[in-house]
Amino acid sequence: MSFRIRQPVCRRWWLLAALVGVLALGGCATGPRFDTQDTLSTLTPARVAMTDEAAAGQQVVWGGVIVNTRNLEEATQLEILGYPLDRRQRPRTEGTPQGRFMARVPGYLESVDYSPGRLLTLTGTLEKTVTGQVGETPYRYPVLGVDNHYLWPREEEPATTRPRFNIGIGVILTN
Numbered sequence: 371m372s373f374r375i376r377q378p379v380c381r382r383w384w385l386l387a388a389l390v391g392v393l394a395l396g397g398c399a400t401g402p403r404f405d406t407q408d409t410l411s412t413l414t415p416a417r418v419a420m421t422d423e424a425a426a427g428q429q430v431v432w433g434g435v436i437v438n439t440r441n442l443e444e445a446t447q448l449e450i451l452g453y454p455l456d457r458r459q460r461p462r463t464e465g466t467p468q469g470r471f472m473a474r475v476p477g478y479l480e481s482v483d484y485s486p487g488r489l490l491t492l493t494g495t496l497e498k499t500v501t502g503q504v505g506e507t508p509y510r511y512p513v514l515g516v517d518n519h520y521l522w523p524r525e526e527e528p529a530t531t532r533p534r535f536n537i538g539i540g541v542i543l544t545n
Contacts, residue, residue, distance in 0.1 A: 415452040416469030418496060418512040425496050425512070432471065432514065433461035433491035439481040446479040447472055449511070450490060459491045460522060470509065472500065475516045489522035 415432065418425045438449040452468040453461040473492050484490070494516040502509050 413496075414468040415471040415512050418471075419469060419499055419510040423498060426498055428496045429493070430496060430514065431455065431459060431491065431493045433459065433489065434468075434471075435461065435463060436484055436486055436488045436490055437470065438486065439479065439484045441478055441481065445477065446475045446481075446484070448475065448479075448484060448490070450492075455491065459520075461489050461491065463489070469512075470504065471512045471514055472502075473514045473516050473519070475519060484521065488524070490519060491522070492516050492519040494518070 413425055413428060413430055432450075432452050433455050434450040434452040436448055437451050440447045440449075449470060450473055451470050453463050454465045454468060456462050473490075473494070474497070475492075492514060494514045497513045497515045499510050499512050502511050
């Protein structure tokens with residue numbers, strides 16, 4: 371009589387669990403995947419506002435906090451306070467602001483979704499600068515013709531740090 375040694379079942383389950391874990395972590399990596407190869411990372415909204423049209427036609431990836439949303443006939447105009455981007459291309463609001471800019475997004479964007487305070491990352495072509503006002507102060511805004519944009523999800527309330535233990539039976543009542 372011969373005996374065959376079988377591999378433990380737990381090894382196969384461990385491999386399956388590791389594969390599921392890797393796939394789950396990949397799903398957590400949210401955010402835009404804008405190609406930055408042909409963009410100028412040294413251009414900031416403040417620098418472009420000072421150069422007076424010299425940067426027109428340049429490709430950039432900018433992000434920031436929405437200040438104002440205005441729906442026009444053919445596009446939506448967003449006023450954005452620019453911030454540096456982190457490695458995920460998310461605006462780092464703890465950093466120093468880089469100036470304001472206008473973003474012209476083709477089509478209609480719902481102003482409730484694109485409301486003041488929301489974070490946005492955009493890629494596009496610098497078109498021109500326009501003169502406007504911030505309060506009573508004149509201001510020069512670079513205008514970005516948007517190719518792609520990503521509206522970051524709202525920040526969720528931080529979870530409580532207290533441990534919680536629940537024991538019980540759940541009951542669902544239906545009508």
